[in-house]
Amino acid sequence: MSVGHVARMLEEAAIPTVIIAAAAFRTRMEMMSLPRVLLTPNPMGRPIGAPGDVKGQTGVILAALDLLEHATESGSIEVYPHAYRSGA
Amino acid sequence: MSDSEKLAAAFRDFKESFFYGDRSNLNFKWLAHLEDSQAADFFQDLLDGIGTALDDDDLQNVVDIVNRWQAEGYRIQRDFDYDSGPFVRLEKSLAEARLTLLTSSGHFVDGDDPKPFGVENMSQAEAERRVLEFLKEQPVLSQIPMDIPAQDLRVRHGGYDIHGALADPNTAFPLYRLQEIADQGVIGGLSPLAYSFVGACSQKRLLKKDGLDWVERIKTQQTDAILLVPV
Structure with missing residues (x-):
């Protein structure tokens, strides 16, 4: 919730945001009407990816940056398609 | 019974x-x-x-x-149900945009302990024991140089299992992955400072005061967009 509030305040100050969150928080993210959210199929506390999984972590961030650039309206929620430690 | x-x-x-x-x-x-x-x-x-x-x-x-x-x-949430939300477009291409990282993972720099409740070097175990107190506490935003060596980075947060973050900060505070992406030219650059706080904090204080102060602090970084990571 904290990060959702900060995202809303930043957008109100005309600074675009993108959030990367574990998919467990989907309901929270939806209810807070956030600008852009990438949900990852990763365990809580490791939303970007598993320790040492450089490829997976990079893929998640690149997907979030794509969402940052291309989303056209608030409430843009996407799901990262590759599983935790998938090597993709 | x-x-x-x-x-x-x-x-x-x-x-x-x-x-x-x-x-x-x-x-x-x-x-x-x-x-x-x-x-x-x-x-x-x-x-x-x-x-x-x-x-x-x-x-x-x-x-x-x-x-x-x-x-x-986590399906049930009763608070903070908003019908709509603010949204601004990224004005530049990614390759020209300067980004800032902000997470609620509880990272900070060694020697710059936010000292919750005045306690320096609070253990993770104590943070977990006192999590209900954290939820009433004013949040503190730590600033972290993007080029900080990993050995100088600390993490403490009573709300989530930090073992992943201890093994590799990029799991929740992806500063090194962002640097690589910036070096490859995918984004225009990164602000010199990243930010982190303990997300288990008073939402009322965050909304009424601290969050607004943070926005002003972040603006000084002349950033084009913020990548946010909750835990």
Whole structure:
């Protein structure tokens, strides 16, 4: 919730945001009407990816940056398609 | 109390003990939010998954089971239901944009301890014990140079299991991955400072004062967009 509030305040100050969150928080993210959210199929506390999984972590961030650039309206929620430690 | 009622109560105590109780485990604290029958189904699914993994050596199914039930544990939220939200477009292309990282993972620089409740070098165990106090506490935003050596980075947060973040900060505070992406020219650059705070904090204080102050601080970084990571 904290990060959702900060995202809303930043957008109100005309600074675009993108959030990367574990998919467990989907309901929270939806209810807070956030600008852009990438949900990852990763365990809580490791939303970007598993320790040492450089490829997976990079893929998640690149997907979030794509969402940052291309989303056209608030409430843009996407799901990262590759599983935790998938090597993709 | 009948025998079946005693059994149900014992199971409920067991389920809830993972939420800061005598079996506290922050990877599984959401068990306390499940109905008793759901928690029972989770354990059955988990044991089935582990049994299968004994033969096929594929733990992905176990991860999927945990993630599925964890999502169930967080399905209900009563507060902060907004009908609409603000949205601004990124004015530049990514390749020209300067980004800032902000997370609620509780990272800070060695020597710049936010000292919750005035306690310096608070242990992770104490932060977990005092999590309800954190939820009433004013949040503190730590600033972290993007070029900080990993050995100078600290993390403490009573709300989630920090073992992943200790093994690799990029799991929740992806500063080194962002630097690589900037070096490749995918983004125009990064602000010299990143930010982190303990997300388990007073939401009222965050909304009324601190969050607004943080926005002004972040503006001084002349950033074009913020990448946010909750834990």
